[in-house]
Amino acid sequence: MRLWLTTASLIAALTTLVACAAGPRDAAITEQGEVQRVLAAEDEYVAAEVARDEPALRRLVDPRFIRVLSNGSTYGMEELIQGVLRLRMSRQSLRERSALVEGNFAVVIGTADIWFAQAEGPDKLSTLRSSSTYIRRDGQWRMLSLHLAQRT
Numbered sequence: 001m002r003l004w005l006t007t008a009s010l011i012a013a014l015t016t017l018v019a020c021a022a023g024p025r026d027a028a029i030t031e032q033g034e035v036q037r038v039l040a041a042e043d044e045y046v047a048a049e050v051a052r053d054e055p056a057l058r059r060l061v062d063p064r065f066i067r068v069l070s071n072g073s074t075y076g077m078e079e080l081i082q083g084v085l086r087l088r089m090s091r092q093s094l095r096e097r098s099a100l101v102e103g104n105f106a107v108v109i110g111t112a113d114i115w116f117a118q119a120e121g122p123d124k125l126s127t128l129r130s131s132s133t134y135i136r137r138d139g140q141w142r143m144l145s146l147h148l149a150q151r152t
Contacts, residue, residue, distance in 0.1 A: 035101050042143075045060045065143060
């Protein structure tokens with residue numbers, strides 16, 4: 001009986017130790033997976049911007065979206081989508097990105113190189129620093145806010 005209790009206690013202790021040791025690593029793996037999912041959602045948003053894909057934009061932007069401009073004014077999802085549809089964006093690339101995920105919220109910062117078609121001549125490049133906030137609703141990451149500033 002005593003040997004059984006000692007063996008059972010040892011197994012319980014080892015199980016607890018393994019579970020505790022695996023916990024933070026598993027959390028880091030899960031967080032890294034969520035970071036990749038947020039970055040994929042942002043990539044999908046950028047592709048929808050360039051393609052002027054209104055249904056995709058509506059799926060990827062949260063209805064509570066807000067953008068604050070440098071003059072302090074704000075606008076919402078409808079204004080964002082209508083503005084994107086009017087742009088003559090020819091391509092866009094993202095770089096210097098990093099993301100932080102906390103629960104159902106994520107922040108992505110980076111640099112966006114955006115080319116705009118011109119009536120005459122080559123496309124015009126605009127390089128912007130960006131920070132966007134995402135919210136996870138029903139398992140999908142959606143853009144909740146966006147801030148862009150000219151890169152110096």
